[in-house]
Amino acid sequence: MDIGIGLPGHAPWTDGRALVEWARRAERRGFTTLSASDRLVWTTPEPLIALAAAAGATSRIRLLTSVLLAPLRANHALFAKAVTTLDQVAGAGRLRLGLAPGLRDDDFSAGGVDYASRGRQFDRLLECLAAVTTRGAVDGHEPVGPSPATPGGPPLLFGGHSDAAVRRIVTHGIGWIAGDATVEGVQEFAPGLQKAWTEAGRQGAPRLVASVMFSLGPNARQALSEAIGPYYAFAGDEYAEYGISQAYSSPEQIRTAIEEFARIGCDELIFMGNDPDPRQVDLLADVIGL
Template identity: 35%
Template structure:
């Protein structure tokens, strides 16, 4: 498995200035991936901003959003944002996308939760048109520079429509931030959808795991807080899965390898940058 680390962009009241410094330290430590966690109605730093900051200060590490709430954005604007980040990074962005489930994350007028799946399917067509340099806004101009590539996409979600979307448009699937025993069936569903769609090879399967080594209790509180809007049961379950010791990290690596994960991204429960080295010492 390729091993990555998430930036703490959605730790409550994160210090935004830590994001570029975190990205630099993570690349220097040898992580293959830098990830983000995405919500809009939460006091953090947006995926696009964190990814752009990381793109500007790194040169080797892949950048992945896990996952960005695509259906909350006007499609041409998001496509332009992603193309710019990818260009700044030198072609290192892989965008993980989902439609979103929390109603308060749908902040833009006209982009509410109702009908988001069908809207997002149309948006994916628009992404490709923008990235190909087709004119936007009814005028003669493209939104992106010549030479812009189509940004590789991964998809998250649990519904059959999400799996079909992944198989049609994506390079793979991003699992939920849950133990391998819960994620395994979704990896299987993603692989089945891939085969039904007649795709060659196998999909990329990305696992997400929370960790907090310097202050495990603070990490669990932060993750509980982040997921509380999804219900106390969900918040408790995800917080309980935070890896707060080397033994739990090693268990996560083993269990996700057993279910076929191609990549694993350890998302931080705190913005303690010393946790980068603590994690690297165990998993790299």
């Protein structure tokens, strides 16, 4: 099972260069993937821009949005052009896109995008992205590009548990990405996804990527409270406390998580940071033996 690390984008950080240093250290220590999360109504950096900076500071580590709130990108052609540009900057085979429709209506209100129709907008975006990454044209207008460095464009992963999410995975994607994942949640969802994958005529198995929250060191629990508590406060204190309790803050918890997610067949486990200090990268690498 591959092990990735996620930028602490939703945590209280003030120095963007620290995120670039996360990328450099993540590559140097041997993590397979560096991921960036997405929110509009929060201090989270825009993920494509954050990953562009990471791409320029590294040369090998894979880059992933986990997950990008796709319907917020209302100009579909411009979004597709941003994706192919980032794919060129990163180099062939490095970029993957984790996409989801989004859950919070305040993101859409602030972005001037209709929340109720986000699913339909998502599907239109995917059609446009496919047109740009494979043919370089939209509605007869060409070139819309540059062409991606990765043939056919970056592979797509989709978040969510709905029937629509399954449809997008088997139609457009290479697999599923589970945020705030639990072993039980992956075990519950994966068999139905495999069944739909096979019935759609897809070969092999969909890729299963799980992401979990972490912080290490003497101030780990405080860092988790300061990052996750406010981030999930919209859902109430009980949910915020649940999110904090699910995060990993000790070497033993992290090693057990790796064993358990590998046991159930996950292809990749991504530990999302909650402390902006780049030394978190080294602490995690030391725990897992990188």
